[in-house]
Amino acid sequence: DQQVKQNSPSLSVQEGRISILNCDYTNSMFDYFLWYKKYPAEGPTFLISISSIKDKNEDGRFTVFLNKSAKHLSLHIVPSQPGDSAVYFCAATPFDNTGKLIFGQGTTLQVKP
C-alpha cells in the first residue's frame, strides 16, 4: 500500500527550462511534506518542505506547491541546471508525533545541457 506515489520514474528536460516533479498521497493524516534529492553513491539530502497550512513554499529556484483537495504536490525547478540531475524523493509525515517519514518511489531527473 503505497501512501506516497511518484508515478513518473523519470523526467528529462533541457537546461534552462522548467522541471516539474509530481507526487500524490492517499493518507489524509499527512500534514507535512518534504522533497529530498539524491545523487548516486550519496545519501538523500533535504531540499524543501511545506506544511499543510500553506499551498506554496519557495526557496530560490525551487518551489513546492500543495493541493490538499487533490492530495497532490509538485516540485518546480526553474531554471533547471545540469547539476540538478538526481533522483528526487517526495516524503510525507502524519501529525501523530512519531516523526516517521513516508517516501515515494522517486523520480530520476535528467537535465540536458
Next chain:
Amino acid sequence: DVKVTQSSRYLVKRTGEKVFLECVQDMDHENMFWYRQDPGLGLRLIYFSYDVKMKEKGDIPEGYSVSREKKERFSLILESASTNQTSMYLCASSYGLAGRAGELFFGEGSRLTVL
C-alpha cells in the same frame, strides 16, 4: 555540519550469515532511522529509535533487528541474511520530529549484496 557515518559502503555476504550495519551520528540527535532503498519502491522504513535502548518497528521490520546502546550509534542486524535483503541501506538521524523540529540527515548508504 551534521555527519552520519555508516561503517561499510559495500558488503557482500552469503545466505544465512549474520550481518551488522553500523551507523554513528555526531550531532547528539535523539532520533535515528534505518531505511532501505530499492528501485521502484523508494525508501522504506525498517526500524527507528527515539532514545537509547528504545526501538520502534517501521513498515518492513521482518528479518531485521536493531540495537541502540548509545545515543550516537544505531545498529541494524540481519540475523540470517537472505537474497531478498540485497539492497541499499540508509541510516538517518534527526533532532525532534523529522520534517518539523529537524530534518532527516542521511548517511551515504551501505550497499549489501547477499549471495
